Structures are given as C-alpha cells and as structure tokens.
Amino acid sequence: xxxxxxxxxxxxxxxxxxVVSMWLGGLLFFRLLERRERRRLLQTQLAELVSQAFxxxxxxxxxxxxxxxxxxxxxxxxxxxxxxxxxxxxxxxLRAEVKRLNTAAIAFEAWVQQGVADKRDxxxxxxxxxxxxxxxxxxxxxxxxxIASKAESLVRQ
Numbered sequence: 001x002x003x004x005x006x007x008x009x010x011x012x013x014x015x016x017x018x019v020v021s022m023w024l025g026g027l028l029f030f031r032l033l034e035r036r037e038r039r040r041l042l043q044t045q046l047a048e049l050v051s052q053a054f055x056x057x058x059x060x061x062x063x064x065x066x067x068x069x070x071x072x073x074x075x076x077x078x079x080x081x082x083x084x085x086x087x088x089x090x091x092x093x094l095r096a097e098v099k100r101l102n103t104a105a106i107a108f109e110a111w112v113q114q115g116v117a118d119k120r121d122x123x124x125x126x127x128x129x130x131x132x133x134x135x136x137x138x139x140x141x142x143x144x145x146x147i148a149s150k151a152e153s154l155v156r157q
Contacts (some may be wrong), residue, residue, distance in 0.1 A: 033095040033111060035039055045090040046151040053089045053144045060108045060140060069077065080105055097150055101143035104136070113138045 056079050066070030080102060087098040111132055115125040 042091070043155055045086055046094075046155060048097075048150050049083060049091060049094065050144075050151050052079045052083045052096075053147045056083060056101065056105055057140055057144055060105060060112075063109065064112055064115075068110050068119065078105070091151075091154070093154055094147060094150055097143065097147045101140070101147060104139035104143045108136045108140055129148045 010144075038078055059076070059078055062071070062074050066074040081103065087094050111129065114132075115129050118124065118126045118129050
C-alpha cells in the first residue's frame with residue numbers, strides 16, 4: 001500500500017473511534033442524567049412518605065384528643081391512605097414498614113374506640129384501657145422510626 005492509502009485508513013480508523021467514543025459518551029451521559037432524575041424523584045417521594053408518616057402520628061393524637069378528651073372534632077381524614085399510596089407506587093422497598101405502621105394505626109384506632117365504649121358505659125375511660133396507651137403509641141412511633149431509618153438508608157445508596 002502506498003502512503004496516501006495508509007493515511008486514509010488511519011484517518012478512517014480515527015474518525016470511527018471518535019464517532020463511537022462520542023456515541024458511548026452521549027449514552028453514558030444520558031444514563032447518568034436518567035439515574036440522577038430517578039434518584040431525585042426517589043428522594044422527593046421518600047421525604048413525602050416520611051412526612052406523611054409523622055402526620056399519621058399527629059392525626060392519631062388528634063383522634064385521641066377528639067374522642068377521649070372532648071377536644072375539637074377531627075375533620076380531616078387519616079393520612080394513612082397517602083402513606084400507602086406513596087409506598088405502593090414509588091417506594092416498594094418500604095412496603096413492609098408501611099404495613100407495620102398501618103397495623104399499629106389500626107390498633108391505635110381500636111384502642112380509641114375501646115376508650116369511647118368505656119366512656120359511654122361508665123363516663124370515663126377505664127384504667128385497663130389507659131394502661132394500653134403507651135403500648136399502642138410505642139408501636140406507632142417504632143413503625144415511623146423504622147420508615148425513617150429505611151428511607152435514610154435508601155437515600156444513601
């Protein structure tokens with residue numbers, strides 16, 4: 001082969017390498033942007049989930065106040081539906097923790113209903129029902145702590 005042909009082949013090889021490099025670079029850049037966007041969306045959803053989980057605890061306190069302590073009536077619905085929706089749609093890794101929070105919230109609501117029944121029967125909440133309060137409240141708080149801890153570990157991944 002002559003000198004011109006050799007130079008032309010080197011040029012074609014370099015051009016092909018440049019095109020492939022640009023294509024791969026663009027693909028990697030696109031994947032990086034996609035991963036960042038997914039991570040940002042996950043962080044947003046995790047923050048919303050943890051915030052709503054704390055709202056569940058506040059809502060349960062307001063429920064207790066309204067039903068057992070003659071506090072202001074509770075008008076807003078439980079934020080538990082929002083917590084469930086976020087977990088099922090966006091953060092399946094937290095479904096088990098959200099299920100535990102749901103179970104704890106149901107137990108808390110059952111405890112409140114038991115207190116309402118006590119008040120209806122004897123005009124005050126029984127001592128046995130009052131003694132269960134730390135247990136049902138601790139279950140709710142532990143569930144929220146589990147959700148927050150797992151959410152933090154998911155953000156760090």
